[in-house]
Amino acid sequence: MNPSDHSISEQGAFNLFSEESVKNPFPLFAQMRAMGSVIPIPNPMGGTGQAWMILRMEEAMQVLKDHARFTVDPTTIDGNNDIRAGLADKADPSAPPTFFTGKSMLFVDEPDHRRLRVLVSKAFTPKFMEGLRPRVQEIADELLDRVQARGEMDIVKDYAYPLPINVISEMLGVPQADREQIHVWSGALARGLGFGKQEPEVAEHLRAFGMYTAKLVADKRQHPADDLISQLIAIEEEGDRLNEEELISMISLLIFAGHETTSNLIATGTLMLLDHPEQLERLTKDLSLVPSAVEELLRFNGPATASGPRFATEDTELAGQRIKKGDMVIPLLKSANRDEHQFSQPEELDITRTMNRHLAFGYGIHMCLGAPLARVEADVAFTTLLRRMPNLRLSIPRDNVAWHFALSSQGLASLPVTF
Ligand code: HEM
Numbered sequence: 001m002n003p004s005d006h007s008i009s010e011q012g013a014f015n016l017f018s019e020e021s022v023k024n025p026f027p028l029f030a031q032m033r034a035m036g037s038v039i040p041i042p043n044p045m046g047g048t049g050q051a052w053m054i055l056r057m058e059e060a061m062q063v064l065k066d067h068a069r070f071t072v073d074p075t076t077i078d079g080n081n082d083i084r085a086g087l088a089d090k091a092d093p094s095a096p097p098t099f100f101t102g103k104s105m106l107f108v109d110e111p112d113h114r115r116l117r118v119l120v121s122k123a124f125t126p127k128f129m130e131g132l133r134p135r136v137q138e139i140a141d142e143l144l145d146r147v148q149a150r151g152e153m154d155i156v157k158d159y160a161y162p163l164p165i166n167v168i169s170e171m172l173g174v175p176q177a178d179r180e181q182i183h184v185w186s187g188a189l190a191r192g193l194g195f196g197k198q199e200p201e202v203a204e205h206l207r208a209f210g211m212y213t214a215k216l217v218a219d220k221r222q223h224p225a226d227d228l229i230s231q232l233i234a235i236e237e238e239g240d241r242l243n244e245e246e247l248i249s250m251i252s253l254l255i256f257a258g259h260e261t262t263s264n265l266i267a268t269g270t271l272m273l274l275d276h277p278e279q280l281e282r283l284t285k286d287l288s289l290v291p292s293a294v295e296e297l298l299r300f301n302g303p304a305t306a307s308g309p310r311f312a313t314e315d316t317e318l319a320g321q322r323i324k325k326g327d328m329v330i331p332l333l334k335s336a337n338r339d340e341h342q343f344s345q346p347e348e349l350d351i352t353r354t355m356n357r358h359l360a361f362g363y364g365i366h367m368c369l370g371a372p373l374a375r376v377e378a379d380v381a382f383t384t385l386l387r388r389m390p391n392l393r394l395s396i397p398r399d400n401v402a403w404h405f406a407l408s409s410q411g412l413a414s415l416p417v418t419f
Contacts, residue, residue: 132167
């Protein structure tokens with residue numbers, strides 16, 4: 001890499017983290033990919049350790065599957081790089097844990113990861129999810145019934161947000177009245193938890209979300225019901241498979257991960273289709289294409305810009321770069337999904353594309369637990385929307401569409417349409 005490349009990589013990283021390229025980061029990713037599969041960037045947490053951006057699919061998969069060489073938990077190496085420690089410092093130490101400050105499956109390695117994931121994995125199998133399809137359909141229809149006569153709606157507020165939060169809340173047993181407040185917290189967390197961003201109110205939201213989850217668990221302990229939270233409480237009470245901190249972290253993870261990302265897939269996916277009228281028309285005419293369109297929308301502009309960071313457990317080499325023990329490594333999923341080495345015409349949206357894989361749900365042991373649920377929800381959401389509202393049109397100038405930037409899950413602030 002020559003010195004001018006280095007400045008592009010610094011500039012690129014800066015732009016990416018500073019919301020500048022939020023509307024369309026893909027030209028920047030292409031520029032960075034041209035420089036290499038693995039490139040050094042300034043440490044987004046401002047620490048002294050080196051950070052690396054992984055731009056291509058092969059190397060991203062290597063990092064995500066090799067959990068001996070790359071850990072999700074830097075405290076197992078040393079504390080210096082810990083982005084969560086920084087946040088936890090600001091939080092009230094007496095506050096209840098959350099998925100971010102406590103011990104959730106996303107942030108632990110084997111064998112704890114497997115122990116935690118196995119406790120809920122049965123509730124997220126594709127077969128179990130198919131059983132939920134009629135209820136997801138009912139919710140989608142109820143939401144569209146409310147706006148059908150109006151001839152206009154905000155896709156985000158009226159459809160993409162309420163659909164997944166109602167589904168996951170029913171699975172978990174989260175009361176209806178609490179869902180709006182949860183949306184406020186998790187929206188703030190999704191936007192506040194990016195690398196290099198530690199807005200002061202994030203610690204406050206984390207604390208409030210943790211307190212809420214702890215209270216929910218206490219209530220359910222008194223009044224168990226036929227839901228996932230009650231099942232997890234029963235497991236915790238059995239003894240040695242799940243402790244209280246893990247229980248609360250797990251529930252806050254399922255609530256948070258279970259709706260924010262899927263809402264973004266539905267809203268951004270709709271916008272991507274509106275941006276490609278010929279693809280939208282084709283899909284509207286043949287709704288059997290929805291499952292393949294969903295995969296393509298995930299590849300083309302899926303919600304997660306990057307997976308969580310990984311940290312090298314030893315000095316190692318990746319695509320010719322020397323990664324030092326403790327360095328932070330960030331697989332850029334959206335760039336890997338546009339990798340010219342993997343896809344023909346990767347910058348084109350093609351809802352009939354056949355592909356071996358994309359990385360929108362991550363890869364390896366931490367690959368998204370909720371992928372089968374997200375797929376059923378997106379399938380029902382797009383099929384129902386296009387069947388009932390085949391003349392969907394954006395009702396504001398395209399340039400006025402406002403994005404929310406978040407590395408974990410990027411989405412739209414609103415998407416007004418007519419139909
Ligand atoms: C389109 C929607 C979704 C996208 C794009 C998405 C994306 C992801 C990604 C990229 C990861 C891996 C993160 C990493 O390796 O650092 C992940 C993990 C996870 N996701 Fe999702 N997700 C979605 C929906 C859901 C839903 C509906 C749930 C339901 C509860 C969920 C629960 C989880 C959990 C629990 C993990 C952690 C898994 C582990 O560490 O073993 N996600 N998701």
